[in-house]
Amino acid sequence: MTDTSNTRSADSEAEAPRRSRLLRLTRYLPLIAPVLLWAVPCWVLLYTGQHWPLPVALAGTVLSVLGLIGMPLAMVQGHGRRQRDGAAIVGDTLLGTGWVLFTWSVLLGVLLRVALTVADIGDGQDRARAVTWAVLGTAAVLLAWGYAEARRVPRVRRLDVQLPRLGAGLDGLRVALITDTHYGPLDRARWSARVCETVNTLEADLVCHTGDIADGTAERRRAQAVPLGTVRAALARVYVTGNHEYYSEAQGWVDLMDELGWEPLRNRHLLLERGGDTLVVAGVDDVTAESSGLPGHGAHLAGALNGADPDLPVLLLAHQPKFVDQAAAGGVDLQLSGHTHGGQIWPFHHLVRLDQPALAxxxxxxPRTLLYTSRGTGFWGPPFRVFAPSEITLLVLRSPHSPTSP
Known part of the structure; x- marks a missing residue:
């Protein structure tokens, strides 16, 4: 007979050094990432057979070094203790620029060079310079387009969602979803007002904000958030906290949203009734809330559903898609989430998928739980969206019991 306890103990002992090594490596990421983001493009663009004139090579190298040093310094000044918005804008912009240059230096540095070699086009220097100009041109176009995508009012994405337990009286219930507005160093008060105007054109019964309102405290970003008070809903406006609230005095944001007329669903629910049928609308704090140390904050589905009739359909607001495992175990019919930004700047979505069960x-x-993951209404950090457009979402809930259902 096998001693399973000894086997588990041996496995744990073998796993511990691997976890320890991984933790040590993650500590060096803030040092490794800037080097990769700026050194790789510098090498690909300047030193892989191009033989640029010395002034060109020196100028390119200096710019790369300035990016390498300036990006982390600006990020610390902007997002650290001092919270300097100007520095944050510089650091975030450099981060996005570095990521795009790194991505396309790697892709075109390999693929285009191979294609030109196979096609026997030009000599080594011609191919190297073609790669340089292709990378710079691609990066310039994507950054300009990505900036415009990030700053525009999101397009409305509409879809019907059938919930088997939804009563006929609730068929056609209109649910508007905004999330991840991330009001921050770039003043977006006018953008915020235009987003709210767009939401109001949807004539929603229920409007939801699934967190990450801003980067900064409620007091500091109040002017950008105030337009949320103009949002109209026939039945309710509800809000749950995201992880970024817990970086900047989450209770202040809960209080401000309450002041603006939104219902903060902090591990609680409300009932929406129409046509003799009822929908449970529940919300939980972000999954990072408990580790924040803020008294009374934490994600508790049981508390959110406490007292609700288990036979009623449940719509749950939870900032991060990863909460869907608990939602499915708890019999939730539909979870609304954000957090992922759809990756925001391609191909970052591959890293997001390592942490979340859904991207968008x-x-x-x-057996019955649906998850809708929004790509987000705003943007975090770098003011770019590349192949990950923002959205305002209108979900029309459908009942299979309605006479008009197919």
């Missing part, structure tokens, strides 16, 4: 759109989890 509607997905199925467990």
């Amino acid at each position: 759109g509607l997905s199925h989890h467990g």
Whole structure:
């Protein structure tokens, strides 16, 4: 007979050094990432066979070194203790620029060079310079387009979502979703007002904000958030905290949203009734809330559903898609989330998928739980969105019991 306890103990002992090594490596990421983001493009663009004139090579190298040093310094000044918005804008912009240059230096540095070699076009220097100009041109176009995408009012994404337990009286219930507005160093008060105007054109019964309102305290970003008070809903406006609230005095944001007329669903629910049928609308704090140390904050689905009739359909607001495992176990019908930004700047979505079960759109989890993950309404940090457009979402809930259902 096998001693399973000894086997588990041996496995744990073998796993511990691996976890320890991984933790040590993650500590060096803030040092490694800037070097990769700026050194790799510098090498690909200047020193892989191009033979640029010395002034060109020196100028390019100096710019790369300035990016390498300036980006982390500006990020610390902007997002650290001092919270200097100007520095944050510089650091965030350099981060996005470095990421785009790094990505396309790697891709075109390999693919285009191979294609030109196979096609026997030009000599080594011609191919190297073609790669340089292709990378710079691609990066310039993507950054300009990505900036415009990030700063525009999001397009409305509309979809019907059928919930098997939804009563006929609630068929056609209109749910507007905004999330991840991330009001921050770039003043977006006018953008915020235009987003709210767009939401109001949807004539929603329920409007939801699933967190990450801003980067900064409620007092500091109040002017950008105040337009949220103009949002109209026939039945309710509800809000849950995101992880970024817990970086900047989350209770202040809960209080401000309450002041603006939104219902903060902090591990609680409310009931929406129409046509003789009822929908449970519940919300939980972000999954990082408990580790924040803020008294009374934490994600508790049981508390959110306490007292609700288990036979009623449940719509749950939870900032991060990863909460869907608990939602499915708890019999939730539809979870609304944000957090992922759809990756925001391609190909960052591959890293997001390592942490979250869904990147964007509607997905199925467990026997009856649906998850809708928004790509977000605003942007975090770098003012760019590349192949990850922002959205305002209108979900029309459908009942299979309605006479008009197919």
